Amino acid sequence: QVQLQESGPGLVKPSQTLSLTCAVSGGSISSGNYFWSWVRQPAGKGLEWIGRTHTSGTTNYNPSLKSRVTISIDTSQNQFSLKLSSVTAADTAVYYCAREAGYCSGGSCYSEGLDYWGQGTLVTVSS
Amino acid sequence: SYELTQPPSVSVSPGQTARITCSGDALPKKYVYWYQQKSGQAPVLVIYEDSKRPSGIPERFSGSSSGTMATLTISGAQVEDEADYYCYSIDSSGNHRVFGGGTKLTVL
Numbered sequence: 001q002v003q004l005q006e007s008g009p010g011l012v013k014p015s016q017t018l019s020l021t022c023a024v025s026g027g028s029i030s031s032g033n034y035f036w037s038w039v040r041q042p043a044g045k046g047l048e049w050i051g052r053t054h055t056s057g058t059t060n061y062n063p064s065l066k067s068r069v070t071i072s073i074d075t076s077q078n079q080f081s082l083k084l085s086s087v088t089a090a091d092t093a094v095y096y097c098a099r100e101a102g103y104c105s106g107g108s109c110y111s112e113g114l115d116y117w118g119q120g121t122l123v124t125v126s127s
Numbered sequence: 128s129y130e131l132t133q134p135p136s137v138s139v140s141p142g143q144t145a146r147i148t149c150s151g152d153a154l155p156k157k158y159v160y161w162y163q164q165k166s167g168q169a170p171v172l173v174i175y176e177d178s179k180r181p182s183g184i185p186e187r188f189s190g191s192s193s194g195t196m197a198t199l200t201i202s203g204a205q206v207e208d209e210a211d212y213y214c215y216s217i218d219s220s221g222n223h224r225v226f227g228g229g230t231k232l233t234v235l
Contacts, residue, residue, distance in 0.1 A: 049215075117169040
């Protein structure tokens with residue numbers, strides 16, 4: 001059973017960089033056709049897709065956050081990370097890491113959705 | 128940027144059928160996924176690729192998609208199905224994912 005666990009500071013000052021790590025257990029981050037993703041949710045609001053990464057080096061980011069986001073993967077530690085720079089109060093949210101399963105067939109690749117999620121971690125941006 | 132539109136709320140009595148819609152311009156060519164999020168918990172995938180149900184998801188959950196609209200149907204909704212439901216899909220580039228605004232389902 002795959003498990004994901006977010007970790008990182010719960011409080012970040014405005015203009016600084018938010019850094020979170022997601023540890024993957026119960027399976028190798030390198031095996032299978034998986035993208036490793038980040039999603040966030042401000043209190044009382046909806047889910048927002050931040051971006052995803054693959055061990056091939058492919059990364060995709062939400063266009064609205066692209067200039068501030070970096071998602072990277074560390075296969076030796078079986079974990080992946082999120083960095084969000086120049087944060088403001090609007091970045092205060094619960095941050096989730098998740099696995100996106102997928103497969104390729106007939107020259108096209110398809111997603112099977114975000115099938116495993118971490119429990120989420122609250123990050124507050126405040127001085 | 129690409130958007131998916133959901134109704135803010137849906138309300139049904141226990142045992143009735145609940146239908147939650149999601150509209151988006153790219154849906155004729157892109158799959159829809161549905162997530163259930165109960166209060167204080169992480170989301171759970173309940174439908175993928177428009178109509179497939181992950182293992183462990185009750186049969187009362189079903190999905191369909193036609194044209195620019197997808198529908199999550201909960202047949203015989205139960206009190207424990209009360210939650211926020213989010214649709215999720217992929218933009219026309221194939222590289223970016225997007226969530227709908229979410230629908231609060233009330234079963235009482």
